[in-house]
Amino acid sequence: MKAREVNFDGLVGLTHHYAGLSFGNEASTKHRFQQSNPRLAAKQGLLKMKALADAGFQQGVIPPHERPCLPVLRQLGFSGSDEQVLAKAARQAPHLLSAASSASAMWVANAATICPSADSLDGKVHLTVASLNNKFHRSIEAPTTEALLRAIFRDDTHFAVHPALPQVAMFGDEGAANHNRFGGDYGEPGVQLFVYGREESAHTAPARYPARQTREASQAIARLNQVRPQQVLFARQNPDVIDEGVFHNDVIAVSNRQVLFCHEHAFVDQPRLLAELQARVPGFMAIQVPDSEVSVADAVATYLFNSQLLSRDDGSMMLVLPQESQTHAGVWRYLNALLAQDNPVSELQVFDLRESMANGGGPACLRLRVVLTDAEQRAVNPAVMMNDTLFTTLNNWVDRYYRDRLTQADLADPQLLREGREALDRLTQLLHLGSVYPFQR
Numbered sequence: 001m002k003a004r005e006v007n008f009d010g011l012v013g014l015t016h017h018y019a020g021l022s023f024g025n026e027a028s029t030k031h032r033f034q035q036s037n038p039r040l041a042a043k044q045g046l047l048k049m050k051a052l053a054d055a056g057f058q059q060g061v062i063p064p065h066e067r068p069c070l071p072v073l074r075q076l077g078f079s080g081s082d083e084q085v086l087a088k089a090a091r092q093a094p095h096l097l098s099a100a101s102s103a104s105a106m107w108v109a110n111a112a113t114i115c116p117s118a119d120s121l122d123g124k125v126h127l128t129v130a131s132l133n134n135k136f137h138r139s140i141e142a143p144t145t146e147a148l149l150r151a152i153f154r155d156d157t158h159f160a161v162h163p164a165l166p167q168v169a170m171f172g173d174e175g176a177a178n179h180n181r182f183g184g185d186y187g188e189p190g191v192q193l194f195v196y197g198r199e200e201s202a203h204t205a206p207a208r209y210p211a212r213q214t215r216e217a218s219q220a221i222a223r224l225n226q227v228r229p230q231q232v233l234f235a236r237q238n239p240d241v242i243d244e245g246v247f248h249n250d251v252i253a254v255s256n257r258q259v260l261f262c263h264e265h266a267f268v269d270q271p272r273l274l275a276e277l278q279a280r281v282p283g284f285m286a287i288q289v290p291d292s293e294v295s296v297a298d299a300v301a302t303y304l305f306n307s308q309l310l311s312r313d314d315g316s317m318m319l320v321l322p323q324e325s326q327t328h329a330g331v332w333r334y335l336n337a338l339l340a341q342d343n344p345v346s347e348l349q350v351f352d353l354r355e356s357m358a359n360g361g362g363p364a365c366l367r368l369r370v371v372l373t374d375a376e377q378r379a380v381n382p383a384v385m386m387n388d389t390l391f392t393t394l395n396n397w398v399d400r401y402y403r404d405r406l407t408q409a410d411l412a413d414p415q416l417l418r419e420g421r422e423a424l425d426r427l428t429q430l431l432h433l434g435s436v437y438p439f440q441r
């Protein structure tokens with residue numbers, strides 16, 4: 001069956017700010033309490049979506065969540081009117097107000113894990129919402145993510161959306177950021193590689209930073225998504241690189257079709273994993289970057305591997321990179337050498353995603369890949385697909401509602417809450433989503 005990869009990007013929310021909420025994510029820690037620019041952040045993301053849509057790649061958009069999340073503040077005991085809840089949280093526990101206000105849902109590579117219909121036992125596209133329970137601010141994303149995915153992939157003859165796994169550490173799951181699919185044409189059955197950092201039952205874990213994804217969670221997702229058992233592989237992420245800031249596998253590896261582009265230290269027992277992929281994926285090609293050319297620290301600082309590897313119709317591939325990998329002389333030299341070598345990568349495209357990058361989110365974090373056949377694509381809510389009109393509409397919407405600077409102190413402003421609700425209410429109309437947010441129910 002003919003199919004293609006469609007990329008859905010998260011639209012940055014109105015409360016995008018730097019709160020240092022993600023221990024183990026070095027950019028998040030480093031930029032704590034710096035002033036952010038939500039308007040610029042949203043526009044940087046929209047420009048990437050538009051440029052890729054213009055280049056012929058199918059591109060959709062996933063809306064932001066309601067923030068500050070008043071229901072979670074109430075659940076934590078802050079009471080009274082909405083204004084009182086905000087004021088009390090700001091005074092008594094500003095870090096909780098920050099967490100309840102994070103725009104982290106923008107990184108939709110962590111929204112869900114996808115199984116294309118070519119790989120599933122029942123022939124449907126499966127989407128399992130990520131639990132994200134290693135970080136409080138991210139664990140509150142799951143219910144709205146589920147509502148949004150149901151509003152986008154709304155035809156249950158084609159799509160099965162599964163709620164997140166039980167919210168305990170044993171089932172820590174960070175979605176597609178720890179998942180790779182290999183194969184030939186997108187519509188042919190592929191090999192799905194689930195990458196985890198920790199195994200609860202074996203008591204394995206890195207020493208310094210947390211491993212967010214467990215083997216137990218990966219196994220449950222493979223079951224929920226009905227991936228044919230003979231098409232599943234599990235691999236452990238190298239704990240040493242987690243300790244150097246590789247908090248998701250997509251910070252050290254990216255795949256597309258038959259190609260795996262990764263650092264030589266990405267996985268535990270990497271030679272065995274590559275041999276296994278070699279045996280199972282026709283035409284498999286690993287592009288391994290040696291530590292002598294790019295260190296793990298430089299990979300983390302530049303997000304070289306948090307790139308999008310996109311296929312053109314002629315079989316060649318384009319690497320979509322953050323500007324940080326261009327401004328680093330050594331990494332840029334490596335990338336240009338890569339172009340000259342015998343491999344499918346034939347073009348580099350660089351984007352300024354500075355606002356997202358400062359919280360540890362590069363091009364690959366901002367997108368969720370969904371392989372769809374023509375019939376499945378026709379069943380997707382068409383209002384979320386990027387084109388000239390939607391690009392203009394969303395830019396105008398951002399201009400109208402978004403602030404151009406934000407710090408932690410602004411989160412207590414009840415006006416910010418009102419602006420957010422008004423903006424999201426308008427957005428659900430623009431994108432034909434129905435009622436998806438708590439304030440709309």
Ligand SMILES: NCCC[C@H](NC(=O)CCC(=O)O)C(=O)O
Binds near residue numbers: 018022025104138360
């Ligand atoms: N895939 C990229 C995810 C980045 C995200 N950063 C954050 O949540 C930082 C938020 C803050 O610190 O304000 C994370 O670590 O999960």
